[in-house]
Amino acid sequence: MARLRVSNFGLSLxxxxxxxxxxxxxxxxxxxxxxxxxAFGTRGFNAMHGQPGxxxxxxxxxxxxxxxxxxxxxxGRNMFGPDRGPWGSDPWRGWWGExxxxxxxxxxxxRYAREPxxxxxxxxxxxxxxxxxxxxxxxxxxxxxxxxxxxGGLATIRQYLQAxxxxxxxxxxxxxxxxxxxxxxxxxxxAALGYRCHRTVPGAGATHVYISRTG
Amino acid sequence: MARLRVSNFGLSLxxxxxxxxxxxxxxxxxxxxxxxxxAFGTRGFNAMHGQPGxxxxxxxxxxxxxxxxxxxxxxGRNMFGPDRGPWGSDPWRGWWGExxxxxxxxxxxxRYAREPxxxxxxxxxxxxxxxxxxxxxxxxxxxxxxxxxxxGGLATIRQYLQAxxxxxxxxxxxxxxxxxxxxxxxxxxxAALGYRCHRTVPGAGATHVYISRTG
Numbered sequence: 048m049a050r051l052r053v054s055n056f057g058l059s060l061x062x063x064x065x066x067x068x069x070x071x072x073x074x075x076x077x078x079x080x081x082x083x084x085x086a087f088g089t090r091g092f093n094a095m096h097g098q099p100g101x102x103x104x105x106x107x108x109x110x111x112x113x114x115x116x117x118x119x120x121x122x123g124r125n126m127f128g129p130d131r132g133p134w135g136s137d138p139w140r141g142w143w144g145e146x147x148x149x150x151x152x153x154x155x156x157x158r159y160a161r162e163p164x165x166x167x168x169x170x171x172x173x174x175x176x177x178x179x180x181x182x183x184x185x186x187x188x189x190x191x192x193x194x195x196x197x198x199g200g201l202a203t204i205r206q207y208l209q210a211x212x213x214x215x216x217x218x219x220x221x222x223x224x225x226x227x228x229x230x231x232x233x234x235x236x237x238a239a240l241g242y243r244c245h246r247t248v249p250g251a252g253a254t255h256v257y258i259s260r261t262g
Numbered sequence: 263m264a265r266l267r268v269s270n271f272g273l274s275l276x277x278x279x280x281x282x283x284x285x286x287x288x289x290x291x292x293x294x295x296x297x298x299x300x301a302f303g304t305r306g307f308n309a310m311h312g313q314p315g316x317x318x319x320x321x322x323x324x325x326x327x328x329x330x331x332x333x334x335x336x337x338g339r340n341m342f343g344p345d346r347g348p349w350g351s352d353p354w355r356g357w358w359g360e361x362x363x364x365x366x367x368x369x370x371x372x373r374y375a376r377e378p379x380x381x382x383x384x385x386x387x388x389x390x391x392x393x394x395x396x397x398x399x400x401x402x403x404x405x406x407x408x409x410x411x412x413x414g415g416l417a418t419i420r421q422y423l424q425a426x427x428x429x430x431x432x433x434x435x436x437x438x439x440x441x442x443x444x445x446x447x448x449x450x451x452x453a454a455l456g457y458r459c460h461r462t463v464p465g466a467g468a469t470h471v472y473i474s475r476t477g
Contacts, residue, residue: 059460060433060471078453146401152288163448189304220435222462222471226453232276233448236291238441244275249464256275256437 049187050194050214051121053204054113056221057082057253063228064201071129074142081223085252086110095148106219106250113217121182122154124205127155127172134161141172152189154182156203179206180198200227211240211260219253264402265409265429266336268419269328270432272297272468277433278443279416286344291355296438300326300467310363310428321434321465328432330443335368335404336397338418342370342387349376369397371418394421416444426475434468 057065059082068077075083086092090101091110101107124131128139138161141147146167153172159176175182186195197207207213218231237258246257274280275296281291290298305316306325316322339346343354353376356362357431361382368387376389390397399411412422422428433446452473461472 060435060473061450061452063304220275220469222459223461224447224453224457224473226451231446232447235276236441238439240329241441244437244439247464247469249462249469252434254462254464254469258275258439 053216059223059225061224062230063225066228083180084133108253118193119186119195122198124157125200126198126258154186216258218256221253268412268431274440277445278440297436321467332411333408334401334410337413338415340359340415341413370399430472431473433471436468
């Protein structure tokens with residue numbers, strides 16, 4: 048059955064998925080790169096960005112699994128770009144250039160309507176203004192039996208967690224402290240929502256934990 | 263050089279070291295046992311409580327290391343007992359019976375003066391009313407060159423972290439979500455205080471991370 052999955056989501060030891068001060072210069076927030084260092088070092092990440100080299104092993108295998116069997120993505124507007132408010136006459140086209148790494152339809156949550164944006168490599172961005180449930184319904188339909196992967200940012204993941212809509216949440220616990228930033232679990236009672244950790248896999252650059260709903 | 267260490271400190275994936283509603287029936291807070299399950303299962307923990315059996319391996323080795331080279335403890339009043347306020351005429355004597363597992367002097371932070379309490383096995387509790395710095399000075403002197411181990415509760419550890427007095431913080435990340443409770447890092451910028459994670463060790467029941475100050 049098709050699932051809504053969060054994969055390869057880096058989290059610091061103090062619970063932050065992004066640093067403070069996210070902007071054009073700091074798309075992951077100040078210091079936020081550290082929670083993704085485990086991924087940046089893998090062969091899979093390098094290959095995806097046209098670079099040779101990188102580590103193989105558990106982290107690389109898990110990084111690759113995050114893209115397996117994914118038929119559509121949902122992302123928040125903050126993951127799509129740094130700008131806010133109405134799109135304007137020359138709107139932002141994503142962080143990823145003309146051939147983004149998704150290669151499937153991507154549904155972007157926003158309050159501002161916009162025509163779909165078709166880039167190379169099967170990357171079409173659809174802008175959804177009627178909320179997370181509607182975005183999930185459209186993404187599941189587009190995924191055609193495959194899973195829907197939920198990207199960031201933190202606010203988007205928290206929104207879907209609160210609604211109990213996430214089937215599996217894979218966190219990569221990075222051996223770093225950010226000190227400040229956007230917290231995943233603060234004031235969000237995932238246990239009461241039925242989420243449990245069912246698997247832990249140690250990697251060289253992160254400890255991977257898998258959380259899903261039970262019962 | 264003698265250090266102030268936190269050892270074997272269980273933390274949930276959502277950052278809680280104890281559950282909500284700590285009282286006589288729930289000394290670890292509701293659900294708080296889950297963050298210590300990795301320790302409860304070890305041979306060392308069982309032996310300490312006069313029970314046979316238990317797992318050997320990484321978790322057991324690390325549990326034992328937490329007691330190596332420790333010459334004194336500091337604990338908060340909430341770890342010493344469930345009561346609050348003045349001690350009264352028949353004061354609480356600790357959770358641990360007549361032969362507690364410390365076997366060295368234990369300094370209890372409290373606002374209420376009390377004569378030292380000497381129990382069996384080298385367990386003498388000293389009640390310190392002039393604050394964490396004074397407790398540390400007394401504990402270091404009593405430890406006579408060995409380390410001082412800092413127990414809980416969370417408020418006590420946060421207080422020493424904020425003051426930059428902890429030399430090493432060993433967290434056992436338990437594969438559990440508590441949902442609510444006492445957070446270790448919320449609104450506490452450990453990175454800005456100079457703390458870094460320098461070691462990760464995967465165990466069967468928890469992932470062990472070691473945090474210390476640099477520079």
